[in-house]
Amino acid sequence: MKEKAIVYFGSTQTKSASAEYSLASKFDEIINKLGIKDVVKGKRVAIKIHLGSNLGYTTVHPFLVGRLVKAIKTAGGSPYLIDIIEQYHTAIDRGYTPEVVGAQIFPVAGISDNYFIAKEVKFKNLEKIEMGGFCKDAEVLIDLSHVKGHNTVGFGGAVKNLAIGCYTQRTRWALHRTMQYDKYWDKEKSKDAEELVKVCPYGAIKYSEGRLRVEFDMCNQCLRCVHADKDGCLKIQPQNFLSFPEAMAITTQFVLSHFDEDKRFFINVATNITEYCDCWGFTTGNILPDVGFLGSSDILAVDKASLDLLADKPLIRENVSRNLEIIDNPKLHPFARIHGPWKDPYNTIKFGEKYGLGNSNYELVEVFPAGPEQKWPPAYFPDPVSNV
Ligand code: SF4
Numbered sequence: 001m002k003e004k005a006i007v008y009f010g011s012t013q014t015k016s017a018s019a020e021y022s023l024a025s026k027f028d029e030i031i032n033k034l035g036i037k038d039v040v041k042g043k044r045v046a047i048k049i050h051l052g053s054n055l056g057y058t059t060v061h062p063f064l065v066g067r068l069v070k071a072i073k074t075a076g077g078s079p080y081l082i083d084i085i086e087q088y089h090t091a092i093d094r095g096y097t098p099e100v101v102g103a104q105i106f107p108v109a110g111i112s113d114n115y116f117i118a119k120e121v122k123f124k125n126l127e128k129i130e131m132g133g134f135c136k137d138a139e140v141l142i143d144l145s146h147v148k149g150h151n152t153v154g155f156g157g158a159v160k161n162l163a164i165g166c167y168t169q170r171t172r173w174a175l176h177r178t179m180q181y182d183k184y185w186d187k188e189k190s191k192d193a194e195e196l197v198k199v200c201p202y203g204a205i206k207y208s209e210g211r212l213r214v215e216f217d218m219c220n221q222c223l224r225c226v227h228a229d230k231d232g233c234l235k236i237q238p239q240n241f242l243s244f245p246e247a248m249a250i251t252t253q254f255v256l257s258h259f260d261e262d263k264r265f266f267i268n269v270a271t272n273i274t275e276y277c278d279c280w281g282f283t284t285g286n287i288l289p290d291v292g293f294l295g296s297s298d299i300l301a302v303d304k305a306s307l308d309l310l311a312d313k314p315l316i317r318e319n320v321s322r323n324l325e326i327i328d329n330p331k332l333h334p335f336a337r338i339h340g341p342w343k344d345p346y347n348t349i350k351f352g353e354k355y356g357l358g359n360s361n362y363e364l365v366e367v368f369p370a371g372p373e374q375k376w377p378p379a380y381f382p383d384p385v386s387n388v
Contacts, residue, residue: 004363005301008033009309011292012271013370021368023271023292027064029367030295031071034265039140040077043263046138047079047103048161050146051087052094054281058272060146062095068144068267069102079142082108082134084165084172087279108132109168116168119254124181124243129251130168131258140263141255143299147270147306149287150277152176152217153245154335155345157303158266159352160277162255163248175251178243179216187212190233199228202323216240220325220340241342242351249351256299256357266302268294270309275321275338285319288334300358304349310334 010026019025031037047068052059065081072079081096085107091097098104109116109132116130135141145161153160164172185193193207204218205225212234219236226236256264271290274283291309296302315334320326327337335345349360 003359004361005296005298005359007294007296007298007301007305007362007364009292009294009305009364009366010368011366011370012290013292015368015370021370024064024067026367027067027267027293028071030267030293031068033365033367034267034295034297036140036142036265037071037075039263040072040075040079043077043139044137045072045077045079045140045142046135047081047142047144048108048135048165049081049083049096049144050156050161050165050278051081051083051091051096051105052278053087054090056278056281056283057094058146058148058274058283058286059094059278060144060269062097062100064269065096065101065144068142072142073102077140079103080134080138081105082132082166084108084132084167085111085113085169106134108134108166110134113168121250123247123250124178126174126178126247126250128171129174129254130171131251131254132166132168135166135255136258138259141259141265143264143266145266145268146272146278147268147310148273148277149275149335149339150343150345151275151339152179152277152343153248153345153348154333154339154343155303155307155348156277157268157306157348158299159248159252159303159348159357162299163252166255167251171251175244175247176217178247179240180213181243182237182239184214184235184237184240185212186233189231191231193233196225196229196234199225201325214240216244220327220338221342222325222340238342241340242347245347246351246354248348249355249357252299252352252357253355261297264297264299266296266299268302268306270294270306273310275324284321285316287316287319287338288313289316296362298358298362300349300352300360301362303352304346304360305362305364307333307335307345307349
């Protein structure tokens with residue numbers, strides 16, 4: 001059994017309503033505990049963040065980013081923020097400016113999305129991956145992620161932030177196309193493909209010019225189409241879904257390979273947990289209660305701990321969008337209950353382990369723990385109606 005990775009946890013549960021024990025203080029303490037300040041002196045430090053998109057504002061708050069930037073600068077480091085080109089252009093609308101966060105912000109592969117380092121790979125349709133040059137140029141990497149649901153892979157956290165967010169648009173689309181690689185429709189058998197289109201409540205089946213395509217990103221594996229398929233021409237099968245988390249592990253591995261183990265840090269912000277990825281360009285209500293902040297020097301430990309903390313939390317049903325179907329199966333993680341069983345968020349961990357990204361066996365160390373609930377003596381509150 002491998003030694004456990006440490007995950008520092010700042011819970012939303014607090015000992016007292018005070019600045020000292022507030023979430024921001026816990027965020028600062030996690031930075032201290034991780035030892036970030038010990039390694040950044042004289043170094044270029046890339047903070048990989050999701051800057052959100054369009055009307056989406058439940059990303060990592062610029063205030064917290066500023067706290068991290070300040071800590072790095074105080075310790076003598078040179079921090080800068082990176083994200084994909086699409087999010088970069090409108091980041092200012094959501095409060096991410098150098099004046100607010102205290103550091104420059106760059107598109108990870110440059111202003112033309114063409115500054116990258118490439119690697120040849122062999123996985124389904126994936127032959128080459130292009131990692132942004134502004135990520136490669138850093139000497140220390142801080143992966144600062146917002147935890148949320150994700151319609152392609154169930155969940156977005158530390159792995160997804162690097163796997164998708166450190167790459168050119170070409171690579172990101174290629175990752176999505178891995179889901180199409182395994183054959184799922186038999187044209188020879190199919191007599192009435194348009195009927196299958198009608199049966200999908202999510203609009204995930206497209207048919208044109210004699211070709212049927214399932215948009216697996218939108219599919220929640222309800223299997224209504226398979227039950228309606230009288231020709232036996234359509235398969236909805238796990239491999240089309242599992243290719244994406246496996247491809248993510250491949251791209252994450254390449255990012256991590258550029259940084260010494262003591263020069264990479266992972267912080268997950270598990271508040272404002274929405275149903276979709278921040279790239280969708282809007283914010284919905286929170287679908288799970290806030291749990292707090294987590295930090296580790298192990299990418300799998302921080303993602304696994306985030307998922308475990310959310311696993312027994314109740315879905316906030318009234319905040320789940322009406323276009324999503326809640327699967328009432330308590331064996332499923334809450335993210336899989338809205339995105340489908342084959343989008344089990346733990347697939348990120350499973351493939352992360354396969355590609356040696358880290359150690360999912362962890363120990364949770366709480367910073368400024370709230371301690372046990374108060375046991376109050378009997379109280380005699382006045383009745384607000386009678387005033388006695
Ligand atoms: S399994 Fe359900 S969601 Fe997926 S394509 Fe078929 S009908 Fe649509």
